[in-house]
Amino acid sequence: MSSPKITLVPPTEAHRDTFLRGLREFQDEGLPWYIGGDLAEVERDFGAFVAKKLAEATRRTAEFVPSTQLWAIHEEQFVGRISIRHELTESLRRDGGHIGYDTVPSFRGRGVATEMLRLALPVARTLGLHEVLVTCNDTNAASIRVIERNGGVLRETQVLDPTKPAKRYYWIDLG
Numbered sequence: 072m073s074s075p076k077i078t079l080v081p082p083t084e085a086h087r088d089t090f091l092r093g094l095r096e097f098q099d100e101g102l103p104w105y106i107g108g109d110l111a112e113v114e115r116d117f118g119a120f121v122a123k124k125l126a127e128a129t130r131r132t133a134e135f136v137p138s139t140q141l142w143a144i145h146e147e148q149f150v151g152r153i154s155i156r157h158e159l160t161e162s163l164r165r166d167g168g169h170i171g172y173d174t175v176p177s178f179r180g181r182g183v184a185t186e187m188l189r190l191a192l193p194v195a196r197t198l199g200l201h202e203v204l205v206t207c208n209d210t211n212a213a214s215i216r217v218i219e220r221n222g223g224v225l226r227e228t229q230v231l232d233p234t235k236p237a238k239r240y241y242w243i244d245l246g
């Protein structure tokens with residue numbers, strides 16, 4: 072698969088329409104919380120939503136560590152998002168890791184996630200990380216490919232819940 076030309080940009084009001092279209096697609100498949108939140112609320116005040124996403128890069132609460140979200144833009148359209156957590160909590164160590172990503176359903180299978188992760192790794196390095204943990208379900212063949220094509224080394228697989236797929240723990244060395 073040839074890599075699509077994408078750029079990673081901080082959340083911006085410039086991509087309102089295609090972001091909302093993507094969010095609608097995520098909502099239809101039942102995954103809206105990954106990138107946004109409640110669609111009606113995001114639509115009502117997109118500026119506030121963007122400001123909140125940008126603020127997450129420096130916000131620290133009892134539950135959340137700072138997290139940089141970047142949007143993947145392909146031919147002026149929002150096609151996915153990737154988030155880099157600046158450090159791990161106990162919960163992120165168990166599930167979530169440093170980096171999480173989603174590709175808008177209608178853009179899947181074109182190399183977007185592979186390219187998003189490739190472009191996000193140097194960003195993680197500039198945040199001071201030397202290696203990153205990326206977790207995924209043992210059944211998520213696409214995500215496994217994305218991580219392994221970006222140099223992910225499988226350190227362990229754990230069953231966290233016997234009713235759910237096992238979790239894979241990959242580490243990527245950033246040098």
Ligand SMILES: CC(C)(COP(=O)(O)OP(=O)(O)OC[C@H]1O[C@@H](n2cnc3c(N)ncnc32)[C@H](O)[C@@H]1OP(=O)(O)O)[C@@H](O)C(=O)NCCC(=O)NCCS
Binds near residue numbers: 172179181184216
């Ligand atoms: C996982 C996900 C991010 C992959 O995004 P994507 O942009 O389609 O990924 P890519 O196009 O870069 O494909 C990566 C590889 O997976 C393969 N692939 C894509 N969909 C696949 C599928 N359903 N089954 C098996 N392999 C698949 C591709 O062929 C490609 O392999 P290749 O490198 O050998 O060509 C996307 O499916 C998604 O957003 N899923 C829902 C949320 C999610 O699972 N996020 C990741 C949590 S760890």
